[in-house]
Amino acid sequence: MNINSIINELKYLSGENRLNIELPNDALIAKYEKEIGFIFSEDYKKVLKEVSN
Numbered sequence: 001m002n003i004n005s006i007i008n009e010l011k012y013l014s015g016e017n018r019l020n021i022e023l024p025n026d027a028l029i030a031k032y033e034k035e036i037g038f039i040f041s042e043d044y045k046k047v048l049k050e051v052s053n
Helices: 003-014 026-036 042-051
Strands: none
Touching: 003 042, 026 042
8 A cells, every 4th residue: 555545545434524633734844853853754744744633
């Protein structure tokens, strides 16, 4: 499976129901990375931005 398939499966299983929490954008993710001194993988960033809530 690739990351897009997994994200689509998560969306399907949730019935498109999501918490009313704003998803992080690239700027916020970059801020977190700087604060912790670690760079997230591109796949992980994609998950954060699309289904992390």
